[in-house]
Structure formats: structure tokens, C-alpha cells
Amino acid sequence: MRVWLPEAVTTTAPEIDRLFYILLGITGxxxxxxxxxxxxxVVRYRGRPGRRAGYTHGNLTVEIVWTVIPALILVYLxxxxQHVWAKVRGAPPPPDLEVEITAEQFAWNIRYAGPDGALGSADDLLTINQLHLPVGQTVLIHLKSKDVIHSFFVPQFRVKQDAVPGLTTRLWIEATQAGQFEIACAELCGLGHYRMRGFLTLEPAEAFQQWLASQAPQAEPSEQSS
Ligand SMILES: [Cu+2]
Incomplete structure (x- = not known):
């Protein structure tokens, strides 16, 4: 169900949306x-000439009802x-693809494993602000930061994750449809924060493999694997 939220393009995004609508429904x-x-x-008990205030010491039944019903709702929520959280942020399923994203002022450095299949080796493929991911595959993202705290935000994934210097954060997604989306930095990370924008392409696995093959290894020293 989608009323006004952006598209939900991962396997877990619709569950987060459902939770959102349940909460909105109850609180609404x-x-x-x-x-x-x-x-x-206010209308019924408004002041009128000659009307006196009544005094009450409360009503036990009413108090029990208005305590127990919210308690049951909160336990259910x-x-x-917790069930949704465990799925989204718990142990990730075995990945088909691993990608490393390193945030810096003010860009997203994206690293794919090269032909040897290992991240952090000499034949890695590097792109800047261009993230391509295959549809229908489990992708594990290792998120890092070179300098300050950034936040990796793809609204269509329903994912917003801080990139913290000195930490590697993992998050996983499985895309359900192809399309072009934007990666935003959702943390005020400096003067150029507003232009820290990445481009996300979700595409079928074959198209993704072709794109990856077309990204010739950049002639860069391979020291910066950390
Ligand atoms: Cu940033």
C-alpha cells in the first residue's frame, strides 16, 4: 500500500511502511x-448562570480500561x-554481492570486488557517486566514512544509516524493481553537504554485470583499501 510515501523498492521496505501505517492509524x-x-x-459543560461545578474522586473501572487498552496496544507494537527490526537490521542473509561505500566530504566512494571476487584487493572497481545494484539479489553494503559523520539515505529503500569514522556499518537490501534513484547524505556534514548526492541504478542482474564489466579498473594505487 502506498499513499504518499516514495516507492518501496526492497523486500523489507513494504513491512516498514505497513508498520508506519499501523502506527499512523492508531495514533490518528x-x-x-x-x-x-x-x-x-467543552460544549456540554460550558459555564451557565446558576450551574455549579460537580466534584468527583474518579472511577476505577474507567481508569483500568484506559490503562489496559493502551498497554495491550503498546505490547502488540x-x-x-521488533520482528521487523530483527529482519531489517539483524544478521544479514548470505549476500550475493558485497559493496563497500566510503563517505567523505562530499562524495560517495563506491568499491566493487574485481575479477578476483574479493573486496579490498588490487583489482577492485571504484566509482564515485555511481551505485549500481542488481535486482533480486541480496546485497551487503559495508558503510564507512573517511572524515566526519555522514548518513547514507535512500528513501526508496527506507534505509537511513550513519557512516561513522572508525566504524564499518553493515546493511543489506534486496531490490525488487529496477529504476533510477538518488542517494542523499542525511547528516549535516559540512558546507558542501547539500551537494553530497549519489545516483543509484537498480537493474536486472545481467545488465548489472555488463555495467560492472564496463567499469575498467582505475589505474590507482591500491593502497587505500582500508
Ligand atoms: Cu555527508
Whole structure:
């Protein structure tokens, strides 16, 4: 279901959306109920000449009801969201492809394994701001930063992950449809933050392999593998 959110193009994005709509539905219903009750009470018990205030010590039944119902809702939400969280951010499934993305002021350095299939070796393929990923494959992203905290944000993935200097963060996705999207940096990382933009292409596996093969290894010293 999509009402106004951007497209959801990974296997887990629709589950996050569903959670969002459940929360919106519950909080929206409570909001309406509370506001309508408030308005009704304001009108019904407004001040009138000769009317005196009544005093009450509360009502046990009502208090139990308004405690137990929210408690049940919160337990349900906790269990349900924990389930989604574990899937999205728990141990990743075995990857078909691994990519390393290193954020720096103000670009995304993207590293693919070369013909030897190993990341961090001399034949790695490097691109800047151009991330291509195959549809229907599990991709494990190793996210790093060279300088300050950046944040890897692809709205269509429903993923926003900080890139922290000195840490390697892992996140995984499996894309479900082809398309062109943008990678934004969602952390104010310096004066050039606004232009820290990457381009994401999701394409069928064969097209991805062709693109990868067309990226001739850059003639760069291979020292910067860390
Ligand atoms: Cu940044």
C-alpha cells in the first residue's frame, strides 16, 4: 500500500511502511477520539448562570480500561516492530554481492570486488557517486566514512544509516524493481553537504554485470583499501 510515501523498492521496505501505517492509524484514531471528546465536553459543560461545578474522586473501572487498552496496544507494537527490526537490521542473509561505500566530504566512494571476487584487493572497481545494484539479489553494503559523520539515505529503500569514522556499518537490501534513484547524505556534514548526492541504478542482474564489466579498473594505487 502506498499513499504518499516514495516507492518501496526492497523486500523489507513494504513491512516498514505497513508498520508506519499501523502506527499512523492508531495514533490518528486516538487523536480524533480525544479531540472530539474534548470539543463535546467543552460544549456540554460550558459555564451557565446558576450551574455549579460537580466534584468527583474518579472511577476505577474507567481508569483500568484506559490503562489496559493502551498497554495491550503498546505490547502488540513492540512485538511487531521488533520482528521487523530483527529482519531489517539483524544478521544479514548470505549476500550475493558485497559493496563497500566510503563517505567523505562530499562524495560517495563506491568499491566493487574485481575479477578476483574479493573486496579490498588490487583489482577492485571504484566509482564515485555511481551505485549500481542488481535486482533480486541480496546485497551487503559495508558503510564507512573517511572524515566526519555522514548518513547514507535512500528513501526508496527506507534505509537511513550513519557512516561513522572508525566504524564499518553493515546493511543489506534486496531490490525488487529496477529504476533510477538518488542517494542523499542525511547528516549535516559540512558546507558542501547539500551537494553530497549519489545516483543509484537498480537493474536486472545481467545488465548489472555488463555495467560492472564496463567499469575498467582505475589505474590507482591500491593502497587505500582500508
Ligand atoms: Cu555527508
Amino acid at each position: 484514531a486516538v487523536f480524533l477520539l480525544v479531540q472530539l471528546t474534548l470539543i463535546a465536553f 513492540a512485538v511487531h516492530s
